[in-house]
Amino acid sequence: MDTKTNLRFMLLLFLYLFLNTNICLGADSISANYSITRSQTIVSTGGVFELGFFSPGNSSNHYIGIWYNKFTSQTIVWVANREKPVSDAFSSELRISDGNLVIFDESNTSIWSTNVNSSRSASVQAVLLDSGNLVLSEVSSTSKPLWQSFDHPTDTFLPGSKIAYNKITKTSQFLTSWKSSEDPAPGLFSLELDPSDNSYVILWNRSTRFWTSGPWNGQIFSLLPKMKRDYIYDYNFVSNDNESYFTYSVYNTSIVSRWVMDVSGQIKQLNWIPGKGWNFFWSQTIQQCDVFAFCGYYGSCDESTLPFCSCLQGFEPKMQSYWDLGYYSDGCVRKTRLQCGNNGEIDKFQLISNMSLPGKKQYKRAGSIRECEATCLNICSCTAYAYESSDCLIWTEGLLNMRKREGNESSEHTLYLRLAASEIPDHKRSSQSRKLYILLFGIISVVVVIPCAVYLVYYLGRKKVVNKRGDRRSIQEVQVISLYDSEKQIREFMHSGQFREDEKKGIEVPFVVLESILAATDNFSEANILGGGGFGPVYKGKFPAGQEIAIKRLSSTSGQGLQEFKNEVLLIAKLQHRNLVRLLGYCIEGYEKMLLYEYMSNKSLDSFLFG
Numbered sequence: 163m164d165t166k167t168n169l170r171f172m173l174l175l176f177l178y179l180f181l182n183t184n185i186c187l188g189a190d191s192i193s194a195n196y197s198i199t200r201s202q203t204i205v206s207t208g209g210v211f212e213l214g215f216f217s218p219g220n221s222s223n224h225y226i227g228i229w230y231n232k233f234t235s236q237t238i239v240w241v242a243n244r245e246k247p248v249s250d251a252f253s254s255e256l257r258i259s260d261g262n263l264v265i266f267d268e269s270n271t272s273i274w275s276t277n278v279n280s281s282r283s284a285s286v287q288a289v290l291l292d293s294g295n296l297v298l299s300e301v302s303s304t305s306k307p308l309w310q311s312f313d314h315p316t317d318t319f320l321p322g323s324k325i326a327y328n329k330i331t332k333t334s335q336f337l338t339s340w341k342s343s344e345d346p347a348p349g350l351f352s353l354e355l356d357p358s359d360n361s362y363v364i365l366w367n368r369s370t371r372f373w374t375s376g377p378w379n380g381q382i383f384s385l386l387p388k389m390k391r392d393y394i395y396d397y398n399f400v401s402n403d404n405e406s407y408f409t410y411s412v413y414n415t416s417i418v419s420r421w422v423m424d425v426s427g428q429i430k431q432l433n434w435i436p437g438k439g440w441n442f443f444w445s446q447t448i449q450q451c452d453v454f455a456f457c458g459y460y461g462s463c464d465e466s467t468l469p470f471c472s473c474l475q476g477f478e479p480k481m482q483s484y485w486d487l488g489y490y491s492d493g494c495v496r497k498t499r500l501q502c503g504n505n506g507e508i509d510k511f512q513l514i515s516n517m518s519l520p521g522k523k524q525y526k527r528a529g530s531i532r533e534c535e536a537t538c539l540n541i542c543s544c545t546a547y548a549y550e551s552s553d554c555l556i557w558t559e560g561l562l563n564m565r566k567r568e569g570n571e572s573s574e575h576t577l578y579l580r581l582a583a584s585e586i587p588d589h590k591r592s593s594q595s596r597k598l599y600i601l602l603f604g605i606i607s608v609v610v611v612i613p614c615a616v617y618l619v620y621y622l623g624r625k626k627v628v629n630k631r632g633d634r635r636s637i638q639e640v641q642v643i644s645l646y647d648s649e650k651q652i653r654e655f656m657h658s659g660q661f662r663e664d665e666k667k668g669i670e671v672p673f674v675v676l677e678s679i680l681a682a683t684d685n686f687s688e689a690n691i692l693g694g695g696g697f698g699p700v701y702k703g704k705f706p707a708g709q710e711i712a713i714k715r716l717s718s719t720s721g722q723g724l725q726e727f728k729n730e731v732l733l734i735a736k737l738q739h740r741n742l743v744r745l746l747g748y749c750i751e752g753y754e755k756m757l758l759y760e761y762m763s764n765k766s767l768d769s770f771l772f773g
């Protein structure tokens with residue numbers, strides 16, 4: 163092949179690709195004439211949503227999904243073949259077949275279908291709407307859709323869709339979390355409507371409910387007093403002869419909003435902030451460790467450490483890859499199988515203290531802790547026992563919801579976890595050596611250690627303060643907990659007329675939640691005080707990633723009211739200039755008013771702040 167032919171070939175290829183992409187961009191529907199394969203997509207008329215094959219994260223699996231067309235980070239709102247990925251998008255296809263929308267895999271077998279009965283097979287088409295709804299209907303008919311994706315939600319609840327209970331078929335629609343950020347298969351957490359009292363509930367494994375919104379009282383869900391209709395959202399609960407459902411819409415359609423049943427077992431409402439990304443508007447205020455079985459079997463939850471979940475001694479994550487991604491629901495498995503008397507090996511027990519005692523237990527008769535232990539040993543399925551005030555409790559299933567207890571809580575909760583003998587160091591030897599250690603310690607401490615220890619305690623105490631900051635949950639995780647309040651507050655503040663329309667542009671300064679500031683300043687510790695001005699102290703803060711800031715905490719007695727605060731934010735925001743210390747954020751929460759500035763180590767900052 164000479165270069166000329168090569169060139170011509172490449173030109174043709176280019177033209178082909180160019181035309182091909184053009185065709186893709188034009189289409190908003192899949193019809194008998196137009197199917198999807200490879201990287202082809204369809205885009206809704208207004209360019210809001212896009213549908214095509216995607217692979218989540220680093221996964222090599224391909225799924226048909228719908229995502230926001232305009233955002234650079236792909237946010238999937240719906241997945242067709244959640245449980246049946248295809249491995250090769252190039253030879254797989256989404257097309258109309260026998261009046262249905264069907265995904266064919268690389269060997270041309272149907273792996274997913276809309277499964278509806280329609281009379282005229284050739285005349286159906288599937289249109290992607292700007293609402294994010296994919297609607298299958300007959301081409302020349304305006305009658306109701308044969309099928310629509312809004313009736314088959316995955317984990318996302320979009321404005322205009324509904325999570326309904328069908329009173330005729332007595333079935334619920336529900337949102338189900340993904341298994342992990344790289345696996346859209348249905349996870350363990352789901353949100354659905356409880357028709358008995360019109361409340362929404364979050365279930366674990368579709369059976370155990372651990373959160374409820376409280377019943378709808380005509381205005382709000384009774385346990386979510388803050389989720390009321392406002393200037394942004396219109397919430398509606400509809401109940402008629404056929405169904406009942408909750409739905410919401412945004413008054414200003416340029417606001418992009420979604421709810422998601424997250425893999426963490428939390429339901430979250432997020433808004434897209436241009437240039438910043440997804441921002442939590444609301445999430446149900448549930449502590450992470452209160453999410454049912456968040457750490458799975460034999461995992462224990464502790465909110466004071468990161469990660470929250472760890473495996474009990476003698477156990478390891480069932481799926482290390484999920485665990486690494488931060489999804490723990492799969493829990494932990496034994497490193498060594500229990501022997502239960504086989505080969506003459508007797509299992510042993512590991513004492514675990516300060517742990518809340520997990521769910522399903524049985525009461526047994528036992529006169530002493532030894533008897534209780536023997537009872538457990540005799541039952542091969544017994545996994546743990548506890549002996550409390552003459553009660554012998556045993557567990558015969560996997561342990562769920564283990565939780566580190568707070569220091570001030572009763573510490574008599576002691577669990578004995580059954581493990582293969584090889585997982586536990588020899589009791590006798592360890593107790594003997596413990597005695598030896600105590601003796602040795604006694605001698606040595608008197609002579610050397612005590613003076614050193616006093617110094618060490620002092621030194622470590624200081625170090626801990628520093629470490630604690632690193633250990634804290636990331637800003638985002640902190641925000642999950644109470645962003646509703648702070649976000650709401652700032653919105654109400656901005657809309658209360660304190661900031662006039664034309665001034666709004668001037669304050670593109672981010673709002674920072676108080677929790678983040680508390681974390682950054684170690685609860686406003688004195689060690690972080692840089693100085694104090696007329697309006698109150700100025701603290702140095704440091705975010706987990708290392709960003710340093712100066713925080714001016716306006717004392718409530720300083721006399722600087724809302725008006726002055728507003729003026730200062732506006733003034734400084736307008737003055738943003740590289741020669742001036744820049745305003746990085748602000749915070750208003752309750753009586754707390756704070757301004758976040760760039761942190762500069764030299765004196766120029768001091769003179770600006772206190773001058």
Ligand SMILES: *[C@@H]1O[C@H](CO)[C@@H](O)[C@H](O)[C@H]1NC(C)=O
Nearest residue numbers: 191192193194195196287301
């Ligand atoms: C599909 O093709 C048929 C004939 O090949 C044509 O009449 C029809 O208009 C086409 N439909 C679309 C949506 O392009």
Ligand SMILES: *[C@@H]1O[C@H](CO)[C@@H](O)[C@H](O)[C@H]1NC(C)=O
Nearest residue numbers: 218219220221343344486487
């Ligand atoms: C994909 O894998 C690479 C390397 O293993 C890693 O750095 C990256 O964070 C992963 N991306 C996602 C989205 O998990």
Ligand SMILES: *[C@@H]1O[C@H](CO)[C@@H](O)[C@H](O)[C@H]1NC(C)=O
Nearest residue numbers: 253255259266268269270271
């Ligand atoms: C797939 O199978 C159908 C019949 O089931 C056939 O009409 C079609 O041509 C096949 N497609 C490919 C790419 O082989």
Ligand SMILES: *[C@@H]1O[C@H](CO)[C@@H](O)[C@H](O)[C@H]1NC(C)=O
Nearest residue numbers: 276277278279280281308309
């Ligand atoms: C479709 O039709 C078949 C037979 O006519 C029937 O058994 C099936 O239940 C129908 N499916 C739906 C979804 O209506």
Ligand SMILES: *[C@@H]1O[C@H](CO)[C@@H](O)[C@H](O)[C@H]1NC(C)=O
Nearest residue numbers: 350366367368369459491492
């Ligand atoms: C969820 O429930 C099903 C039965 O409905 C059961 O087979 C399965 O093991 C449960 N999953 C977990 C993680 O417990």
Ligand SMILES: *[C@@H]1O[C@H](CO)[C@@H](O)[C@H](O)[C@H]1NC(C)=O
Nearest residue numbers: 329330400401402403404405
């Ligand atoms: C309930 O369903 C029936 C039959 O599909 C329909 O005729 C009726 O209008 C529906 N009622 C409401 C309130 O939607």
Ligand SMILES: *[C@@H]1O[C@H](CO)[C@@H](O)[C@H](O)[C@H]1NC(C)=O
Nearest residue numbers: 413414415416417418435436
């Ligand atoms: C809707 O929001 C956009 C951007 O947030 C704004 O530019 C527009 O004026 C708003 N429209 C209405 C009708 O409020």
Ligand SMILES: *[C@@H]1O[C@H](CO)[C@@H](O)[C@H](O)[C@H]1NC(C)=O
Nearest residue numbers: 514515516568569570571573
């Ligand atoms: C359990 O809690 C008590 C009281 O806070 C504490 O003194 C003890 O060290 C804790 N034990 C363990 C093993 O963490």
Ligand SMILES: *[C@@H]1O[C@H](CO)[C@@H](O)[C@H](O)[C@H]1NC(C)=O
Nearest residue numbers: 567568569570571572573574
């Ligand atoms: C432990 O302390 C926390 C806050 O310091 C408190 O909310 C909780 O009720 C206390 N628990 C007990 C058992 O005293």
